[in-house]
Amino acid sequence: MPTALASDDRYGFDNSTSDARDQVGHLADYLDPHTFAVLESLRLPVAGRYADIGAGAGTIAQWMAEHGGRNGSTLVIDLQPQHVPPHPRIEILNQDIATVALQPASFDAIHARLLFMHLLQREQILTNLVDALKPGGKLIISDWATDHLDDMFIDGPDTVRQVFGTFQHTLIKVLDGHGMDSTWARRVPAVMRSAGLSIHSGQTYNRVLRGGDPGMLLHASNSRQKEKELLEAGMTPPQLTLLRQAMTNPDVLTRSWPMHTTIGVRPAA
Numbered sequence: 554m555p556t557a558l559a560s561d562d563r564y565g566f567d568n569s570t571s572d573a574r575d576q577v578g579h580l581a582d583y584l585d586p587h588t589f590a591v592l593e594s595l596r597l598p599v600a601g602r603y604a605d606i607g608a609g610a611g612t613i614a615q616w617m618a619e620h621g622g623r624n625g626s627t628l629v630i631d632l633q634p635q636h637v638p639p640h641p642r643i644e645i646l647n648q649d650i651a652t653v654a655l656q657p658a659s660f661d662a663i664h665a666r667l668l669f670m671h672l673l674q675r676e677q678i679l680t681n682l683v684d685a686l687k688p689g690g691k692l693i694i695s696d697w698a699t700d701h702l703d704d705m706f707i708d709g710p711d712t713v714r715q716v717f718g719t720f721q722h723t724l725i726k727v728l729d730g731h732g733m734d735s736t737w738a739r740r741v742p743a744v745m746r747s748a749g750l751s752i753h754s755g756q757t758y759n760r761v762l763r764g765g766d767p768g769m770l771l772h773a774s775n776s777r778q779k780e781k782e783l784l785e786a787g788m789t790p791p792q793l794t795l796l797r798q799a800m801t802n803p804d805v806l807t808r809s810w811p812m813h814t815t816i817g818v819r820p821a822a
C-alpha cells in the first residue's frame with residue numbers, strides 16, 4: 554500500500570504565469586526527440602496503462618496515448634495541468650503526486666521528466682510509484698543535474714559569459730531554496746534499486762546549444778518566470794536584459810544541464 558504523505562507542492566515554477574506556456578513548450582521542443590527515442594526503444598506494450606507525472610505541455614502523455622491505441626489508457630497527474638491538451642484516452646488528475654494513492658500493480662509504464670528533482674519527498678514518492686507498477690512495468694525518470702554550472706558556457710562575448718554564469722548560479726540557488734536537489738539525477742539508479750526495481754538502462758542527454766535553440770530560449774523564459782526572486786537574490790535588470798538578448802544570439806554557444814534518464818523495471822512477482 555502507498556505510504557500517506559504530506560503535500561509536496563513547493564515547486565519553484567508556476568504554470569499559471571504568462572511565461573509558463575513558453576517554458577513547457579521549450580522543454581518539449583528541446584527534450585521530446587530524446588524522450589521519444591527512449592520510449593520507442595522500450596517497446597512498451599500496446600493497449601497498456603501508462604502514467605505521466607508532472608506532464609507540463611502534455612506531449613509525453615500524448616505519445617503514450619497514441620502508443621497505447623484504442624484499448625490503452627494514460628493518466629496525467631500534475632499540480633497545474635492546464636497546458637495538457639484534451640485527448641480522448643488521457644485522464645487528467647489535477648493533484649499533488651504526494652497525495653495521490655495509485656492502485657497497486659496497475660501500470661505498464663510510469664514516466665516523470667523534470668519532476669522528482671523538485672519534490673521534497675522524492676524517495677518515498679518513488680517507492681509509491683514502484684508499488685503502482687505491474688510486474689515487468691517500467692519507471693522512467695529523467696532529471697537535470699545542475700551542479701556543474703561553470704562547465705556550461707562554451708563561446709561568446711565575455712560580458713555574456715559572465716552574465717550567463719551569474720544567472721545560472723542565482724537561478725539554481727533560488728530553486729534549491731524551493732527544495733530542488735541538484736544532484737538527485739545521478740542518485741536515481743541507486744534509489745530505484747533500494748525501492749526494489751532492477752535497472753533496465755540509463756543514459757545522459759546533453760547538447761551544444763546556440764542562441765535561438767529551444768534549450769536557450771528556456772533560460773530566457775525561466776529568467777522571466779523567476780524575475781522577482783532573481784532580482785531579490787542580487788541580479789540586476791540590465792543583467793537580465795543582456796541574458797535574454799544573448800539567448801537569441803546564434804553566436805552564443807552553451808551546453809545544457811545534462812539530463813540523466815534512468816529506467817527501472819519491477820521484477821516479475
Ligand SMILES: C[S@@+](CC[C@H](N)C(=O)[O-])C[C@H]1O[C@@H](n2cnc3c(N)ncnc32)[C@H](O)[C@@H]1O
Binds near residue numbers: 584633666672
Ligand atoms: C519542469 S516541469 C516539467 C514538465 C514536463 N515533464 C517536461 O519535462 O517537459 C514540472 C511539472 O511538474 C508539475 N509538478 C511539480 N510539482 C508537482 C507535484 N508535487 N505533483 C504533481 N505535479 C507536480 C508542474 O506543475 C510541472 O507541470
